Every structure is written in C-alpha cells, then in structure tokens.
Amino acid sequence: IPKNLESDDEEYVSLISSLPSDIDFVGRELFKYQESWYGNKMLQAILNFQRGFEPQDTDIIIASFPKAGTTWLKALTVALLERSKHSSDAHPLRLDNPHNLVPFFELDLYAKTSKPDMTNFSSTPRVFATHVPLHTLQEALKNCPCKIVYVWRNLKDVLVSYWHFKSALMKVEAERSLLESMFESFCRGVSYGGPFWEHVLSYWRGSLEDSKNVLFLKYEDLKTEPRVQLKRLAEFLDCPFTVEEEENGSVEEILELCSLRNLKNLEINKIGIMSRGVEHKNFFRKGEVGDWKNYLTPEMEKRIDMITEDKFGGSGLKF
Ligand code: A3P
DSSP, X not given: OOTTOOOOOHHHHHHHHHSOEEEOTTSOEEEEXXXXXXXXXXXXXXXXXXXXXXXXXXXXXXXXXXXXSHHHHHHHHHHHHHTTTSOGGGOHHHHSOHHHHSOBIIIIITSSOSSOOOGGGOSSSOEEEEXXXXXXXXXXXTTOOOEEEEEEOOHHHHHHHHHHHHHHHTTSOOOHHHHHHHHHHHHHTOSBTXXXXXXXXXXXHHHHHOTTTEEEEEHHHHHHOHHHHHHHHHHHTTOOOOHHHHHTTHHHHHHHHTSHHXXXXXXXXXXXXXXXXXXXXXXXXOOOTTGGGGTOOHHHHHHHHHHHHHHHTTTTOOO
C-alpha cells in the first residue's frame, strides 16, 4: 500500500495493495493495472471512470499516449464538429484551450468522483479524451459503440516531447539527466499508461477488428498529408466534407485554425492556466517530426529501434 494513502474506497485499497509496483523516472511509485502503469491518484480516477461512466452511442473519445498529438487531435475534432456554427472570432478554439474543451476522463472528470457533473455536455456528440489503453477504456464503455479516435507518434519524438513537457511543468531547464532517466523508464515501459508499444498495439488491433468504431491515426501522417487525414477523420465521425465545403476551402480553414502556429499564438494559449494548474503554453512546442535527432545518442536510438522492431514486427503496423 502506498504511503499516505487516504481512501475510504475499500475496493480500491484492496486492489492497490495487490498490484505490482515500481518506481518511475522521478522516483514516483507506479502501480500496474490491466498491464499499464499509473500513480495511485490516477488509478483511483480510472476505477471511478470504469465504475461510473455512462456511455452514449454518440460519444466520441480521443485516445493517445501522452505527447503523441492529443492537443492537435482534440482541436481538429472540435473544429470539425463545430464548423459552420460560429463566426471565426467566437470559435471555441479561439476562446479556450483544446484540453478544456475536451476533458480527460482520468485526469479531469473522474479525478475525484465516479459521478462527475456532466451538465457541460448537454449537446451531442459529447467529446472526451483518455490516455488509457483500449482494453481499460472498453471496460468503462461496456459494449457501447462509441467512436474512438487514436493518435500515435514515433516513440523517440514522444520521449523528447515528454521530457520538455515534464521540465516545463517542474519549471526547470530540460536537463540531460532527466532525459536519461526517462529513457530508461520508457524502455522498461514504466511510465503513465506505458508500456508505449502495448498501448499502441491495443488500439491498432482494435482498429483492425472494428474499423467502424476505432480510427487509428499517426502524427507523422497528419504532418505530411493533413488534408487526407482530416478528411478521413471527418468521414469516420460521420461528418464528411460536402463538395461545396471542399470548394469553399473549409478543409484548409480547419487546418489553419488548428495549426500549431495559430493555436500557440492565441492569447488564451499564451497566458491561460488549466484548473489542474498546467499552463496552456506547455502544450505547444515545436511540433516537428524527428526532433529527437537533436537529443538522443545513437545508442539510445538503437535501443528504442530494437525494442520497437521486436514489439511491432509481425503486427502489420507500419512504423
Ligand atoms: P513537441 O514537444 O515535439 O513539439 P500532446 O498534445 O499529446 O500533449 O503532444 C504534444 C506535442 O504535440 C508537442 O510536440 C506539441 O508541440 C505538439 N502539438 C501541439 N499542438 C499541435 C498542433 N496544433 N499541431 C501540431 N503539433 C502540435
């Protein structure tokens, strides 16, 4: 049982004391639940979510491993669903950060309760987000045919992005010693939602089994062919672009609105702070493919590549 665990949730206390535990890159104790690693508060939130969530057929869930492109996918989804509803100045994305518009189950809604206030979700579809793998999410969905959109990204860029993000949260310079310990944790799979490879594979297999309800996107593809991927997303969400919209430049408008440059420069994302204390600006950095080359050693690269080939080889996943 973790030290200082204060909980009157007996099921949770009994569960957590039965789980394997390990230490992550900042010395924090993590617990292995349904094959993935979480801190104790997160674990309680996931239990709250699995017990209390009442899914609706029209729900849309954005899923990802942290730092794989969640913010971008949230923005694109909101922009698709909201298009033509707002004048450009009053667009929700200009007034708030994508993470406030699309809350996470385990980080926001269910952090403290299994019955959160859902009055903000009066219109449909409701859009939520999560970093848990598919099998853990499915337990909460209880066979409800929600639409799940997953985005993944190469682990080397995820790692470097995570390192900068963590450092920004701790309000320190990004130090090599932290990168090195994060690298070790990631290779062992011991980080929030990790191991990375099993996370990706859960959604990859889910998308093969049920392509109508699970869409599998890649950050790198969104970067190289944004139009194609945005149209895929629109079709999957049953809101395809009409010929007229395509001719009117609606696709480009959404891509421009959701571009890193545009979002990063909005006042709300320069100065805003989320209710859980994270500054909006921390979600926007470089957004480049291959930035890892500036930071990882050839040995680090080789080790990640070897594990990735081992885990993804034979899955049919292009990596
Ligand atoms: P970098 O740190 O490599 O720049 P997440 O949204 O899952 O937390 O991932 C954050 C990463 O996505 C960061 O990557 C961030 O810069 C990038 N990102 C955020 N918004 C983006 C956008 N609108 N377009 C492209 N990339 C974006």
